[in-house]
Amino acid sequence: MARSKTLGSVVDALYALREKRLAIVREAGEIEERERELREDLLKMLQEAGTSVARGEVATASRYAKQFARIVDPEKFLAYVVKEKAFELATVSAKTEACRERWETSAKVPGVVPDSVVKISLTKNPRSKK
Numbered sequence: 001m002a003r004s005k006t007l008g009s010v011v012d013a014l015y016a017l018r019e020k021r022l023a024i025v026r027e028a029g030e031i032e033e034r035e036r037e038l039r040e041d042l043l044k045m046l047q048e049a050g051t052s053v054a055r056g057e058v059a060t061a062s063r064y065a066k067q068f069a070r071i072v073d074p075e076k077f078l079a080y081v082v083k084e085k086a087f088e089l090a091t092v093s094a095k096t097e098a099c100r101e102r103w104e105t106s107a108k109v110p111g112v113v114p115d116s117v118v119k120i121s122l123t124k125n126p127r128s129k130k
Helices: 005-048 074-083 096-104
Strands: 053-055 061-062
Touching: 005 053
Parallel strands: none
Antiparallel strands: 053 061
């Protein structure tokens, strides 16, 4: 892609690309919703038919169960992780908003430091006719 020569042309090119991507994302969201509805319909139809497999002209669908871990008591779970030193059971991330509230009062959060990432804020020029 050729580089634009001015700051304004780069801003406009970035805005146009972002709008194109967002339109695709919106369309993908609509498609995902329809896909979810069809998936629910298929699961119901499979159950009513008493089967777990169905075939069409193009594809085959199979119903299956996939196990996952759902935490129902976070306090008990975290106590177990700490007691057993089973840290592989959990992910580690800090909630930025809770940390920010503490930092604003000069409180420290051990093991966590404030950091930032540089981003671009992009808004449409209200005078633009495009």
